Amino acid sequence: MPESTTPYAAERGPVPTPGQTIGPFYHFALPYEGGEHLVAPGCPGAIRLHGFVTDGNGTGIQDSMLELWQADESGQVVQQPGSLTSDPGRFTGFGRTSTWRDGGYSFTTVVPGPTSQGAAPFIAMVVFARGLLNRLFTRVYLPDDAEALANDPFLSSLAEDRRSTLIATREADGVYRFDVRLQGDGETVFLQFPRHEV
Amino acid sequence: MSEVVIEEQEAPTRGNLESQHEITAEIEDLQRQDERSGVHRTQSRLDFAPYRSSILRHPTKALEHADPEGIELWSPVFGTRDVDPLEADLTIQRGGEPIGERIRITGRVLDGDGRPVRGQLVEIWQANAAGRYIHKRDQHPAPIDPHFTGVGRTLTGDDGSYSFLTIKPGPYPWGNHRNAWRPAHVHFSLFGREFTQRMITQMYFPGDPLFALDPIYQSVTDPKARERLVASYDHDLSEHEFLLGYRWDIVLTGEHATRMEQESDHA
Ligand SMILES: [Fe+2]
Numbered sequence: 026m027p028e029s030t031t032p033y034a035a036e037r038g039p040v041p042t043p044g045q046t047i048g049p050f051y052h053f054a055l056p057y058e059g060g061e062h063l064v065a066p067g068c069p070g071a072i073r074l075h076g077f078v079t080d081g082n083g084t085g086i087q088d089s090m091l092e093l094w095q096a097d098e099s100g101q102v103v104q105q106p107g108s109l110t111s112d113p114g115r116f117t118g119f120g121r122t123s124t125w126r127d128g129g130y131s132f133t134t135v136v137p138g139p140t141s142q143g144a145a146p147f148i149a150m151v152v153f154a155r156g157l158l159n160r161l162f163t164r165v166y167l168p169d170d171a172e173a174l175a176n177d178p179f180l181s182s183l184a185e186d187r188r189s190t191l192i193a194t195r196e197a198d199g200v201y202r203f204d205v206r207l208q209g210d211g212e213t214v215f216l217q218f219p220r221h222e223v
Numbered sequence: 224m225s226e227v228v229i230e231e232q233e234a235p236t237r238g239n240l241e242s243q244h245e246i247t248a249e250i251e252d253l254q255r256q257d258e259r260s261g262v263h264r265t266q267s268r269l270d271f272a273p274y275r276s277s278i279l280r281h282p283t284k285a286l287e288h289a290d291p292e293g294i295e296l297w298s299p300v301f302g303t304r305d306v307d308p309l310e311a312d313l314t315i316q317r318g319g320e321p322i323g324e325r326i327r328i329t330g331r332v333l334d335g336d337g338r339p340v341r342g343q344l345v346e347i348w349q350a351n352a353a354g355r356y357i358h359k360r361d362q363h364p365a366p367i368d369p370h371f372t373g374v375g376r377t378l379t380g381d382d383g384s385y386s387f388l389t390i391k392p393g394p395y396p397w398g399n400h401r402n403a404w405r406p407a408h409v410h411f412s413l414f415g416r417e418f419t420q421r422m423i424t425q426m427y428f429p430g431d432p433l434f435a436l437d438p439i440y441q442s443v444t445d446p447k448a449r450e451r452l453v454a455s456y457d458h459d460l461s462e463h464e465f466l467l468g469y470r471w472d473i474v475l476t477g478e479h480a481t482r483m484e485q486e487s488d489h490a
Pocket of ligand 1: 405410
């Protein structure tokens with residue numbers, strides 16, 4: 026069971042296998058029906074999280090795959106199978122979608138609760154794309170609890186102009202916008218975890 | 224969003240394509256650079272211009288150090304509800320035998336401490352024996368095999384093992400430069416016990432003459448690290464008058480959470 030993040034186990038194991046690009050031909054293999062709906066659209070508490078994945082020219086990337094992994098509204102981490110089935114009643118906390126031709130994407134999910142006291146809750150996101158030689162990790166924080174965001178140690182460790190790239194903007198009731206900019210103006214903050222090497 | 228324009232389709236025969244010679248020289252330059260700076264990368268280099276599509280798609284700012292928190296210390300759970308055991312056999316999906324060299328690919332998924340990753344999802348996809356994907360954007364004029372989809376899924380066993388029955392994919396041309404060919408490969412998608420271990424990669428076959436020419440394979444600039452992408456031929460896996468066997472173990476990054484260790488975890 027996960028308890029704490031420190032201290033990390035000593036580096037004693039084998040060297041990790043290199044990651045490689047997802048390439049352009051994953052569409053018939055990885056995305057699955059209903060993958061973008063972590064909950065059924067319109068169900069109580071459902072929100073829409075949408076945006077664009079863009080390159081260094083601000084151009085939408087049509088062959089990018091995003092995955093979400095998050096706690097439920099009460100902060101519980103679901104440990105149940107069924108993510109790959111298209112049962113709209115299930116919430117496993119996992120979602121997967123591929124961008125459209127203009128680089129846009131949209132998920133239906135819920136606002137995650139905090140998994141530990143005082144931590145600003147976030148949705149973990151991993152980004153894959155043709156042209157991107159290894160996956161990138163990021164976090165989607167929702168904007169509503171300004172105090173939790175202001176007190177979050179990780180967000181506070183970032184420069185002001187970079188921090189905002191991790192906070193979704195609220196467009197309407199239950200609609201949030203989060204863009205993934207791989208390069209250039211407003212480049213999204215991507216994460217390097219300990220025990221990872223770029 | 225109005226400022227987003229639709230990307231041009233990658234045409235395989237654009238004008239002004241560089242030659243293989245130029246691409247190879249760029250690859251060697253960057254690899255010498257890494258070697259001289261003493262960087263032993265174990266991962267693909269994100270900023271690797273010989274792979275032309277990476278130029279506008281790699282972050283230019285340093286990744287931000289983050290200690291994994293909360294949800295990142297957990298992984299989605301997949302089970303028999305998600306995966307049919309028959310999905311590990313890519314030779315029976317379309318009511319007939321696919322054409323090509325029948326092979327088995329087997330190995331173990333381990334974490335960064337050498338422990339088996341149990342009961343986790345492994346997804347693969349690949350071209351057919353002629354180097355063609357079932358994908359509407361694959362324009363390579365090679366035949367589609369009506370008996371082959373090139374998609375497989377399985378769950379790892381208690382010892383982290385996986386096994387796929389498939390056919391050997393062919394090399395295929397792509398639009399990166401003039402006369403560019405990808406070495407034969409199988410795409411692999413993997414989960415660990417933590418979301419931080421999530422990864423997608425490509426497995427190659429030993430002795431491929433296209434290795435030195437391929438900017439995707441060569442984006443792993445350290446030769447030793449590159450070899451970790453190559454399966455080994457294992458005659459003990461080959462089956463009499465039936466198939467050839469390849470073995471490939473996959474190592475994910477190390478975990479961060481403290482877990483109860485099990486004696487049997489040490490492989
Ligand atoms: Fe491929």
